[in-house]
Each structure stands twice: as structure tokens, then as C-alpha cells.
Amino acid sequence: MLPFRIVDRVKFLVERQLVKGAGFQLLVVAAFIAIISLVGGILVVPLDGDFDHVGNAIWWAFLRLTDPGYLGDDVGAWQRFVSTLLTVSGYVVFMGTLVAILTRWLIARMDELERGLTPVTLKNHIVVLGWTSQTLPLLSELLGSTGRMRRFLEKHEASRLNLVVLAEEASAEQVHELRTEPGIGSRARQVILRSGLAIQPDALHRVACLDAAAVIVPSSAHEAGSLVTSDVETVKALLSIAAQARHYQSPLPFVVAELQDVRKLPVIERAYPGAVEVVAGDVTISRLMVQNILHPGLSEVYNELLAGEGGNELYVRSGESVAGLTLGELAAQRPGAIVLGLLEPDGHSWRVHLAAPSDIRVGAGDRVVYLARAYSETEADTHTPGLPEVVRRSATKARVHPRKSHRVLVLGWNRRVPSLVAEMASYGQCEFALDVVSVVPASEREQAISRYPGVSGGVSCRHLEADYMVEEDLRQVAPADYGAIVLVSSDRLASGEEADARAMVGYLQLEDLLAEGERRPQLIMELSDPDNRQLLYGHQSEMMISSMILSHVLAQVALRRELRVVLDELFTVGGPEIQFRDPADYPLPASADFLLLEKTLAAEGEVALGIYRNQADERGHRLQLNPPRRDYLELKPGDRLVALAVSADAPGPGIL
Numbered sequence: 130m131l132p133f134r135i136v137d138r139v140k141f142l143v144e145r146q147l148v149k150g151a152g153f154q155l156l157v158v159a160a161f162i163a164i165i166s167l168v169g170g171i172l173v174v175p176l177d178g179d180f181d182h183v184g185n186a187i188w189w190a191f192l193r194l195t196d197p198g199y200l201g202d203d204v205g206a207w208q209r210f211v212s213t214l215l216t217v218s219g220y221v222v223f224m225g226t227l228v229a230i231l232t233r234w235l236i237a238r239m240d241e242l243e244r245g246l247t248p249v250t251l252k253n254h255i256v257v258l259g260w261t262s263q264t265l266p267l268l269s270e271l272l273g274s275t276g277r278m279r280r281f282l283e284k285h286e287a288s289r290l291n292l293v294v295l296a297e298e299a300s301a302e303q304v305h306e307l308r309t310e311p312g313i314g315s316r317a318r319q320v321i322l323r324s325g326l327a328i329q330p331d332a333l334h335r336v337a338c339l340d341a342a343a344v345i346v347p348s349s350a351h352e353a354g355s356l357v358t359s360d361v362e363t364v365k366a367l368l369s370i371a372a373q374a375r376h377y378q379s380p381l382p383f384v385v386a387e388l389q390d391v392r393k394l395p396v397i398e399r400a401y402p403g404a405v406e407v408v409a410g411d412v413t414i415s416r417l418m419v420q421n422i423l424h425p426g427l428s429e430v431y432n433e434l435l436a437g438e439g440g441n442e443l444y445v446r447s448g449e450s451v452a453g454l455t456l457g458e459l460a461a462q463r464p465g466a467i468v469l470g471l472l473e474p475d476g477h478s479w480r481v482h483l484a485a486p487s488d489i490r491v492g493a494g495d496r497v498v499y500l501a502r503a504y505s506e507t508e509a510d511t512h513t514p515g516l517p518e519v520v521r522r523s524a525t526k527a528r529v530h531p532r533k534s535h536r537v538l539v540l541g542w543n544r545r546v547p548s549l550v551a552e553m554a555s556y557g558q559c560e561f562a563l564d565v566v567s568v569v570p571a572s573e574r575e576q577a578i579s580r581y582p583g584v585s586g587g588v589s590c591r592h593l594e595a596d597y598m599v600e601e602d603l604r605q606v607a608p609a610d611y612g613a614i615v616l617v618s619s620d621r622l623a624s625g626e627e628a629d630a631r632a633m634v635g636y637l638q639l640e641d642l643l644a645e646g647e648r649r650p651q652l653i654m655e656l657s658d659p660d661n662r663q664l665l666y667g668h669q670s671e672m673m674i675s676s677m678i679l680s681h682v683l684a685q686v687a688l689r690r691e692l693r694v695v696l697d698e699l700f701t702v703g704g705p706e707i708q709f710r711d712p713a714d715y716p717l718p719a720s721a722d723f724l725l726l727e728k729t730l731a732a733e734g735e736v737a738l739g740i741y742r743n744q745a746d747e748r749g750h751r752l753q754l755n756p757p758r759r760d761y762l763e764l765k766p767g768d769r770l771v772a773l774a775v776s777a778d779a780p781g782p783g784i785l
Contacts, residue, residue, distance in 0.1 A: 276504020743767025
């Protein structure tokens with residue numbers, strides 16, 4: 130063994146003291162000051178007559194070390210020389226080191242505070258676990274839901290909305306993103322950032338999950354093939370919240386969790402015994418895509434209802450204040466809203482009645498479902514005359530989708546494609562021929578689809594190994610021969626921006642190929658980042674911003690839990706669904722207003738929602754949902770009616 134030098138031992142001892150923090154660093158500096166004062170005092174003791182005691186000499190040295198003002202009082206060359214050395218040492222050791230230690234300590238404390246490591250002391254706030262591509266739209270939706278939020282705060286006896294976001298590393302960059310996000314802006318001060326991961330129990334305590342009115346768990350992005358998926362993190366977070374509640378003997382908060390793989394639903398229910406609503410993200414987007422294939426143009430309806438574009442939204446309100454009224458009487462008192470139906474209590478769940486007859490009376494425990502531009506329009510309007518009551522009877526027969534074959538081309542691959550195939554298979558009245566083009570090996574894709582529940586019959590799936598970014602590969606596929614083309618956003622790239630960039634380049638290349646022929650199929654493009662939508666101004670595809678849709682659903686379900694079963698009923702095969710109708714199928718006069726359209730469709734047991742124009746307006750919009758009742762529609766050739774009607778397709782299991 131090599132012997133240690135004395136210098137190394139001293140350095141090691143000093144290092145061990147310095148790493149203990151500012152307090153020990155100050156003790157080391159104090160020791161150096163004492164040593165320097167002792168040495169300086171000993172050096173001037175031999176001077177005759179100046180110091181009668183060694184203690185006075187050490188005190189003299191300490192004063193020169195800490196205050197250079199005494200330098201002019203010294204006499205003699207040796208005393209002045211020692212005094213000068215002590216003064217210079219004082220600048221370095223006493224002033225410089227002391228200021229450096231205190232400054233560094235203060236900066237470290239401020240940095241720790243800015244990182245959001247201090248536990249919040251709030252109650253009845255809303256917690257968002259994770260900073261993902263959905264977080265900013267989610268916060269914007271929560272802050273913009275004035276009517277729902279007012280009721281939410283009243284229910285929880287809170288005077289002010291507080292949002293707490295748990296990010297992996299809270300930083301000033303995220304604060305800047307909050308301030309520049311449309312819909313947040315100056316209200317960013319209502320958002321509190323905390324650092325940590327949802328799978329860390331300490332981080333969950335840091336955001337006070339047990340004291341929250343609602344906890345939202347959006348899905349986070351993970352590399353394909355990773356053993357730790359977003360669903361794993363979600364289950365671990367719910368287990369940690371439940372364990373903390375047992376430890377502190379506290380009630381469990383209400384949780385809204387996004388689940389990517391619907392097969393993990395039983396795991397969620399076992400992991401969290403409290404109130405929880407699960408939004409199956411992949412299933413939700415897959416359902417909307419399939420319905421959009423069946424009803425081209427329906428994406429504009431979804432973007433308005435589920436992505437906050439256009440103003441109309443779904444609202445669920447208590448029936449306590451309107452108990453005893455029929456749905457027809459209720460609608461007549463609310464000229465700015467459309468009554469879609471009601472929810473009846475059914476144990477711990479709800480029985481959904483959409484497009485219900487107008488003579489059904491609302492019970493005190495029921496919930497009424499509205500379509501309106503604002504929460505205030507779902508209240509009775511006492512300032513304007515009421516509308517004539519629209520009589521809606523039960524639908525005597527459901528309109529059946531004609532048995533039609535749909536040839537669909539999917540460009541790209543992500544984890545949603547198996548659920549997309551399963552959703553196609555649930556439509557028994559339709560046949561789908563599906564071709565999937567991707568660089569992912571065909572065997573891997575076939576295995577993923579075969580393992581997914583509900584994939585049986587009705588869908589013939591063919592896998593092609595090619596890169597749609599390569600023009601020759603795309604040309605060989607012959608995209609013009611398909612009825613619909615779906616471009617999916619890849620989940621195998623590092624970020625949503627990169628995935629969207631690939632999808633948009635593929636779309637532009639696809640447009641060039643389709644421009645060479647006369648036939649143009651329906652184009653549906655999925656994007657992850659809502660900011661990228663403006664990059665394709667004047668595009669001819671139907672665009673679905675999956676993060677915007679899921680953020681809206683998570684936010685609204687957190688504020689109104691019953692909304693989840695409404696969306697489940699509305700966008701699941703079987704039962705009432707939003708459809709397009711040909712005006713020629715109804716006895717409408719040439720000049721009809723929306724009120725007359727409501728009466729005409731109500732006679733068939735349907736709910737009129739609006740008009741889908743054949744020609745887009747100056748903003749590129751074709752959809753007119755919930756127009757004023759007395760406005761004339763001025764229907765033109767090619768225009769279609771938007772209606773809520775009962776479908777005859779066999780119902781299938783599923784959640785939203």
C-alpha cells in the first residue's frame with residue numbers, strides 16, 4: 130500500500146467538511162481565519178514594547194485581517210509588512226470566501242425553490258401528473274371552461290381555481306410555454322409547477338394528491354418496445370395514491386386516467402379502489418377515425434365538439450332544478466341550446482337516453498345533456514319569448530348503414546392501428562379491406578393485431594413493407610384506387626414534432642400523386658402537435674389532432690364525470706350516433722329555418738344538430754352546428770344535414 134502524504138490527508142479532511150453544506154463551509158473558513166490570526170499574532174509578538182501579551186497580538190492580527198482601515202496605524206517596517214499580508218489575506222479569505230459561500234447558498238436555495246421541490250399546501254385543487262404534448266391544451270381547456278369550472282368550484286367549496294402540474298423537471302422554459310400558450314397567457318400564475326415523476330411517491334405528496342378535488346393522469350410518450358409504458362406509469366401512480374391514502378387514513382381523490390391499452394382496464398380497477406374514470410385514448414381516436422371513414426366530413430364535427438374549435442360543446446347538467454319538466458318543455462325554454470337527451474341513475478352508473486322522446490319527464494336525480502356554445506345557454510332564457518315545443522317521438526325504425534365495402538389504406542404504423550382494426554370489425558353492417566404500409570416488419574404488425582381483442586371477421590388486413598416517404602414505393606401502392614387513406618402519426622420517433630413532420634411530408638407527396646389522376650379518395654391525417662395544423666393552410670384532408678381531442682375529453686370529464694358515459698354512448702357502434710343526412714329524404718320546403726328542420730327530424734325520432742355545407746366559407750369551414758332557430762338555412766345542392774340518429778349496427782363492448 131502506498132503511504133498517504135500529509136497534504137493529501139489535509140485536503141481530504143477539508144473536502145469532507147466542504148461537501149456538508151454552507152454551515153460546515155463557514156466553519157472551515159472560520160478555522161482558516163483563526164489560524165491566520167494566530168500566525169500573524171505570533172509573528173509580531175517579538176517586537177519590543179508593542180504587545181504586552183500574545184492575546185493582544187492575536188487580536189491585533191484579527192482586526193487587520195477583517196478590517197483594512199487599521200493599516201495606517203501601524204509603525205515599523207516588520208509590523209507594516211505583516212499587517213499588509215493580513216489585510217490581503219482578509220480580502221481573500223474573510224470577504225471573498227464568505228461572500229462566495231453565502232451567494233452560492235442563496236442561489237442554490239432559489240434554484241431549489243424554482244425547481245418546485247416544496248410540497249404545496251392547497252386543497253380542492255386539480256392535479257395534472259405529467260408534462261406531455263397534451264398538458265398545455267389540457268390546462269387551456271380547464272382555464273377556459275368558465276361555466277363548468279364555476280360549478281366545479283362551488284361543488285368543492287373553493288373560491289379560486291388552482292392547477293398543480295407535476296413535470297419531470299420544472300423549469301423557466303415551461304413557465305414561458307405557459308405564458309405563450311393561447312388560452313392561458315396571463316392566467317399562467319394559476320398554474321403551479323412541481324418537479325418529479327408520477328411513479329415517485331414523494332412527488333405525489335409534493336403535489337398534494339390526497340387533498341385534490343381531481344387528479345388527471347394523461348399518457349406520456351415512450352419509445353416503441355420499451356418495457357416501461359405509459360400504462361405502467363399510470364398504474365404505479367394510482368397504486369401510490371391508494372397507498373398514501375391508506376397510510377394517512379385519508380379519502381381517495383377522484384381520478385381521470387388516460388389508458389392507451391384498453392386491455393389494462395381491469396388492472397386499473399384493481400389498482401385504485403376510489404372513484405376513477407378511464408379514457409381509453411387509442412380506442413377513442415380509433416372510433417372517431419372509423420366513424421369518419423363511414424361519414425366523410427365528420428372530423429369537423431369532432432374538432433368542434435372535442436377539440437374546442439367553433440364554440441359548441443357538450444354539457445351535462447343536473448335535473449334537480451328542472452324536475453317535472455318534459456324534454457320538449459326544457460328545449461323550448463333554451464333557444465340557444467339543443468337538448469340531446471338525459472341520463473338516468475342506474476346503481477353506480479348511468480343509463481343513457483340520447484335522442485329521447487320529447488315527452489319524457491326529467492327526474493331530480495337525472496342529468497340532462499345539451500349541445501350549446503356556452504354554459505349559460507343551458508339555463509332558461511327569461512328575457513326572450515320561448516320557442517314552440519318540438520315534439521319528438523321514438524324512432525320507429527333505425528336507418529341501417531348500407532352493406533358497403535370500404536377499401537382503406539393506412540400509411541404508417543403506431544400502437545393505435547390494432548384498435549383501429551378492432552373498431553372496424555365491430556361494424557357488422559360494413560366490410561373493410563385494409564392495407565397497411567409501413568417500414569415496421571409485417572410479422573410484428575400481424576402479431577400486434579392478432580393479440581388485440583375484438584379483431585375477428587369483417588376486416589381483411591394486408592401488410593406491405595414499404596416507406597411511404599419514398600415516391601416509388603408510394604406509387605406502387607396506387608393510392609388513388611382506395612376509398613379512404615389514413616396517415617397515422619408514428620410513435621417510434623423521438624417527439625411528436627418529428628412524427629408530425631413525417632406525416633405532413635408524406636401528405637404533400639401523396640397530394641402530388643393524386644393530382645395526376647382524376648379520382649381522389651378521402652384523406653384523413655392524424656397529427657400530434659396542434660401547432661402544426663396551421664402549416665398546411667388550405668389542405669384538402671380531414672385532420673384530427675389526437676392530443677387536442679384527448680386533452681379536451683380529459684379536462685371535461687374531470688369537471689363533469691358523467692360526460693364520459695355520454696361520449697361512450699355517442700361514439701360507440703350501436704345506439705345514437707352523429708350522422709349526415711340528405712335533405713331530399715325529408716319533406717323540407719325550399720325556405721326552411723332551423724326550427725322547422727328540428728320539427729321535421731323530430732318526427733322521425735332524430736335530433737337536428739346543424740348543416741354541413743358543400744362549399745366551405747372564407748375560413749375553410751363547412752360545418753354550422755346549432756344555428757339560430759329563426760335563421761333560414763338556404764340549403765344548396767350538395768349540402769347535408771347533421772343529425773343525431775339511432776344506428777342499427779349491433780352494439781359492441783367498449784369504453785371511452
